[in-house]
């Protein structure tokens with residue numbers, strides 16, 4: 001599968017599976033297994049796996065384009081997809097000797113959804129510092145942890161889980177593990193009833209003395225922190241920016257349609273023809289949306305050809321995308337007035353979904369802290 005085919009498939013699924021169900025899934029907080037099935041059948045779950053692993057071997061450019069296309073129809077599904085791609089990258093980067101062959105085979109075949117379970121109730125958004133600690137048991141470990149939010153909780157076939165290494169001496173001496181869905185002791189600990197992204201099952205999960213054999217240890221002990229920053233963080237930040245872009249594009253499209261089709265009958269004009277203020281708001285939304293697209297292109301270029309400024313771009317792009325999505329969807333709420341507020345259109349769902357990006361770790365605040373510290377030459381952690 002090449003880039004254009006992947007994007008065409010994503011657009012086809014967005015139009016035929018995601019868009020018709022998005023409103024109802026949002027209302028009911030229903031995870032879309034249909035969407036995951038469709039993504040699997042289309043080969044998109046293995047998009048970033050190399051050809052020798054049965055995947056399409058496509059890179060960040062295609063991942064970002066596919067994610068944005070999905071988000072334009074339903075950001076919840078796009079979020080499920082991006083967490084899967086981040087988990088796939090982490091599984092693929094497993095230390096030699098890890099038993100990931102069957103999992104990668106299932107992912108390539110479109111039958112396996114994975115996700116990241118990093119955030120913990122104890123350290124909250126500081127995912128780089130898990131408070132749970134693995135307990136050595138023979139060659140393997142036992143994990144006991146409270147994971148505060150896990151996208152696709154209860155629906156994924158595996159979870160990439162962080163925990164402090166058994167002999168950790170510092171707060172970032174973590175290890176990553178691959179935990180299969182059926183592992184005894186692993187359970188969904190509560191419901192997901194978020195303001196936005198309501199259809200992505202981001203529920204809390206508990207690991208209760210969960211036995212993990214040594215062949216499911218993805219990193220060397222204590223190397224989890226380095227892996228988190230180097231492997232899943234860049235696609236996570238790129239993917240959340242792509243979700244933001246999809247939301248912005250949907251807000252521009254929805255607002256444009258509203259301003260063209262809704263009329264002041266007493267004036268004989270559409271809203272767009274009648275009101276310069278609305279035209280100015282729409283123009284600003286378009287400018288910010290295209291600006292975000294350009295930022296994402298720039299980050300893709302940095303990831304394809306890594307250089308000194310790459311990590312800075314990884315941090316900046318997610319921070320900027322979070323603000324852009326909130327700004328553009330807020331402008332759409334104002335431009336579409338009571339019709340948006342009364343939920344006559346999908347704008348308010350976009351507005352609610354757009355608020356997730358900035359609070360997902362690394363949060364917008366933390367990113368701004370990191371960026372400024374990096375510029376000032378201060379240590380980040």
Ligand SMILES: Cc1cc2nc3c(=O)[nH]c(=O)nc-3n(C[C@H](O)[C@H](O)[C@H](O)COP(=O)(O)OP(=O)(O)OC[C@H]3O[C@@H](n4cnc5c(N)ncnc54)[C@H](O)[C@@H]3O)c2cc1C
Pocket residue numbers: 083115116117118119120123124125126127148149150151152194196197202356359360361362363364365366369
């Ligand atoms: C929809 C959704 C899906 C999610 N999916 C996953 C998932 O699949 N896997 C996963 O591991 N996690 C997931 N998370 C968790 C997410 O990544 C964050 O850990 C979580 O949103 C943090 O919320 P909190 O209330 O614990 O933040 P807190 O840590 O309590 O932060 C509260 C506020 O303080 C600010 N703050 C915190 N630290 C600093 C700092 N050092 N400097 C400046 N400001 C700071 C934050 O920006 C925030 O505004 C998800 C969250 C959401 C909302």
